[in-house]
Amino acid sequence: METFYRTFLVFAVGYLFLRITGKKAVAQMHTFDLLYILILTNIISTPVEVTNMGKAITYAGITVILYKIFIRLSLHNKLRWMLYESPTVLIHNGDIDRKGLKKVRMPMNELLSHLRVKGYTDIQSISIAVMEATGSISVIPKSDYRPVQPKDLNLHVKKEYIPIPLILDGQVVYHNLKYLQLDHSWLIGELEKRGEKIEEITLATYQDDGQLFIDNNEISGHQSDLYYYKPGRDN
Incomplete structure (x- = not known):
């Protein structure tokens, strides 16, 4: 019964701290977002094995506060460039940026795979492809290859409605x-x-x-x- 109680309490406290932290920490993670999750999970899981429940919860609370401070600091542009990695250009105007690929340690076949997932098979059709600070890859096609928009055809469409x-x-x-x-x-x-x-x-x-x-x-x-x-x- 005690094991069930301790496990339930750890789960509930961890869930509460993640809710306090906000969606950002569990969505697209930056480096210190991931570090925060790893530290927090280690701290709050400690009471399952040892008896000092109160101390573990206190440490977890301090970790949440520090993370919230880092998030606040990252809202300032000057500090943001220190806390986050800058985006890396992988393709520019249809040309592969080999320095960018080397910087992110990405082989050519992996880049082609990412492009295929996003629906692009020809590098020459891409205006720019960037690896963002979260590790995801953004791809913007050249104007000749982007999907046709109603505005291009002077069409008036009704306002989008979400059922x-x-x-x-x-x-x-x-x-x-x-x-x-x-x-x-x-x-x-x-x-x-x-x-x-x-x-x-x-x-x-x-x-x-x-x-x-x-x-x-x-x-x-x-x-x-x-x-x-x-x-x-x-x-």
């Missing part, structure tokens, strides 16, 4: 209903019109035309239809 989830995995998202100034009875009425039940719905979203899109657990059969082939043995 609002009202049911997720059989559970009603009440705060979205409140945002739309709708209530539970309205949702039930819409479902009854279609003969649907909440617990059987995987996803239901509110569309920009006021209609409800529903994706339930039923999969329509399309036997022998070439356009509905699924890899594996479930056909």
